[in-house]
Amino acid sequence: xxxxMLVCLALLSVLTVQAALPPxxxxxxxPLSGVTIRLGQDYQAGAQLVFDRINQQGGIAGRxxxxxxxxxxxxxxxxxxNTKSLLFEHQVTALFGYIGTPTSNxxxxxxxxxxxxxxxxxxxxxxxxxxQDQFIFNFRASYAQEAAAQxxxxxxxxxLRRIALLIQADEFGATxxxxxxxxxxxxxxxxxLTSRFARNTADVSKVVAELQQAAPELVLTVGTYPVLNKVIxxxxxxxxxxxxSVVSFTGVSELAKLxxxxxxxxxxxxxxxxxxxxxxxxxxxRTAALAAGQQANDVGLEAFAAxxxxxxxxxxCVPELRRDCVLHQLPxxxxxxxxxxxxxxxxxxxxxxxxxxxxxxxxxxxxxxxxLSQPQPQS
Numbered sequence: 001x002x003x004x005m006l007v008c009l010a011l012l013s014v015l016t017v018q019a020a021l022p023p024x025x026x027x028x029x030x031p032l033s034g035v036t037i038r039l040g041q042d043y044q045a046g047a048q049l050v051f052d053r054i055n056q057q058g059g060i061a062g063r064x065x066x067x068x069x070x071x072x073x074x075x076x077x078x079x080x081x082n083t084k085s086l087l088f089e090h091q092v093t094a095l096f097g098y099i100g101t102p103t104s105n106x107x108x109x110x111x112x113x114x115x116x117x118x119x120x121x122x123x124x125x126x127x128x129x130x131x132q133d134q135f136i137f138n139f140r141a142s143y144a145q146e147a148a149a150q151x152x153x154x155x156x157x158x159x160l161r162r163i164a165l166l167i168q169a170d171e172f173g174a175t176x177x178x179x180x181x182x183x184x185x186x187x188x189x190x191x192x193l194t195s196r197f198a199r200n201t202a203d204v205s206k207v208v209a210e211l212q213q214a215a216p217e218l219v220l221t222v223g224t225y226p227v228l229n230k231v232i233x234x235x236x237x238x239x240x241x242x243x244x245s246v247v248s249f250t251g252v253s254e255l256a257k258l259x260x261x262x263x264x265x266x267x268x269x270x271x272x273x274x275x276x277x278x279x280x281x282x283x284x285x286r287t288a289a290l291a292a293g294q295q296a297n298d299v300g301l302e303a304f305a306a307x308x309x310x311x312x313x314x315x316x317c318v319p320e321l322r323r324d325c326v327l328h329q330l331p332x333x334x335x336x337x338x339x340x341x342x343x344x345x346x347x348x349x350x351x352x353x354x355x356x357x358x359x360x361x362x363x364x365x366x367x368x369x370x371x372l373s374q375p376q377p378q379s
Contacts, residue, residue, distance in 0.1 A: 023066035024059075024314065024321060026051075027086030029079045029107075030099040032071035035200050035226040038254050039299060040099050043122055044069050046303030047097055049288040054311050061318040065311070068092060074099065074200060074224075076106035083107045087116065094119055094323065096310065097303060100249070101125040101172035102199065111135065117323050119330070120306030122299070123249065124270070125175045129346035137330045138348040139306040146247050146268040147179035149353040153366065154218055154266065155187055160243060164193040164216035166207060166231065168223040172199075176222040176247060192216055197227060204230045211235065211242075218243045225251040229258040236260045253297035256358045265358040266366070272354050273363040274301040280336040281305060309333045309349065 028047075030040030044067070051065040059065060068090050070082035079098070086092050087110075094117035098104055101123045108127065111118050115135045121128055124143035128136055154160050165180060167173040173196070184191065193214035195207045208231055211219060219242050221228055232244055243264045246255060252267040253275075259265060274282045274289075274296040285304045289296045310326075312333045317325035331342040331349065340349045355366040 021059075021061075021063045023064045025066050025068055025090055025092040026094055026096045026310075027083075027090060027092035028067060028069045028095070028097045029072045029082040029086070029103065030069060030097065031074040032069065034073040034075075035202075036074045036099075036224045036251075039074075039122065039224065039249075039251050040069075040071070042251075042254075042297055042299035043097050043099060043303040045292075045294055046285070046289075046300030047307035049285070049292055049294070049300075049304055050307035050311055052292075053288065060311075060314045060321065063321075065314075067096070072099075072103060074103065076102050079103040080106050080110070083110060087114070093117075093321065094310075094326065096120055097122065097306065099123075101127070101175060102170045104128060105171045117327055119310060120303075122302070123172070124247075125171065127171070127175070129348060131345045133347065135327065136347045137327060138346065139309060139350055140248070140270040140302060140348075141350050141353050142346065142348065143176045143247060144179045145351065145353050146270070147176060147183055149355060150220070150245050150247075150266065150268050151180070151183035151187070153355055154243065154245060155184070155189070158243075160218040161189060162215070162217045163189060163191050164195065164211055164214050164219045164242075165191050166211065166219050166221040166223070166228075167194060167196050168199055168227070169196040170199050172249065173222045180220050180222075197223065200224075201227055204234055207231060208234045208238070208240075212238060212240045216242050218245070220245050221250075222247060223250065225255040225258065229255055232263055232265065233258075233260055236263060248298070248302075251299060252356070252358070252363065253299065256361050256363060259358055259361075263358065267356050267358060267363070269298055269354045269356060269363075270350065270352060271298055271301045271305060273356060273365065274298065275363070276365075279338060281338045284336060305335055305338065309335055 032040045055064045072078040096119045099122045119137045120139045167177045195210045245266045248270045285301050286296050313326050313329040316329040341351050342349050356363040
């Protein structure tokens with residue numbers, strides 16, 4: 001854990017020492033080890049591009065930004081311990097970029113008691129979108145919106161009707177499964193199978209056998225790229241190649257690198273493919289990533305976008321940088337040419353969903369995207 005924290009701090013060590021004013025500390029708990037390591041590493045790296053640029057320009061009113069990262073291995077118990085350390089030992093100004101739904105669920109009671117700003121979590125779960133939780137700010141679209149977009153395309157347009165669910169057995173899996181089932185129920189469809197697996201599991205033989213026996217034409221999945229890649233690889237080796245769908249938290253760019261030839265995989269994303277998208281946001285991210293020697297990917301772009309909003313909000317709150325000011329200013333920020341429409345009930349800035357096919361290690365956009373529900377007006 002200590003090593004992972006020092007890696008995050010190292011990029012800012014020189015500026016921190018030279019600064020006359022104390023740093024603005026942001027705390028992050030993420031998987032910086034274990035099977036989902038790339039989710040944590042890519043999110044931290046994308047955000048760091050923004051923070052490093054601001055520090056090179058003199059920081060926030062002369063105060064450098066310091067992102068303190070602690071490794072939780074995607075384990076909720078470790079997330080709780082990390083959060084206590086960030087709050088009471090490091091005394092961070094805000095928590096930023098936590099990775100995951102079960103990890104967030106584990107710390108929410110503590111954060112609700114303290115009303116600590118919890119910003120830009122890498123999760124689309126409902127539990128982070130409750131009207132009373134004014135200390136939360138979500139950048140990304142929700143899992144409900146991802147599920148609606150996937151079902152609209154795969155069921156309504158592609159007419160796939162024999163459907164199985166493959167679900168990670170935790171809060172992440174449960175929240176997305178609920179939205180899939182709601183969408184299917186509206187269309188009179190009952191899944192032929194619901195198969196579950198443990199978070200971070202290494203053995204997928206049972207779920208592959210269950211899926212093959214049920215013989216679906218579409219498998220809606222909720223999980224991370226290491227496990228789902230094993231499932232798709234194993235199924236492919238046995239000649240079983242239904243359409244698989246994955247959500248944004250899977251790590252879409254990472255999964256695309258690993259898939260076997262002939263796979264049929266659709267993904268919903270909350271940012272466009274940074275490798276090909278020509279928006280100002282994607283171009284700014286690609287330029288910064290290239291200069292830092294990073295490979296552009298969807299997780300990094302999401303972090304870059306969220307960090308950009310946070311920096312702008314902090315700059316709007318100079319000189320005092322109060323927590324309540326940051327929470328007030330975040331919904332008011334613009335993000336290059338990326339469309340934002342703040343939903344005050346869900347504390348959510350973006351409503352954008354992008355559908356892509358994963359093929360030949362590339363992401364191919366599906367046009368036009370499925371329609372999204374409109375957010376409620378800001379209050």
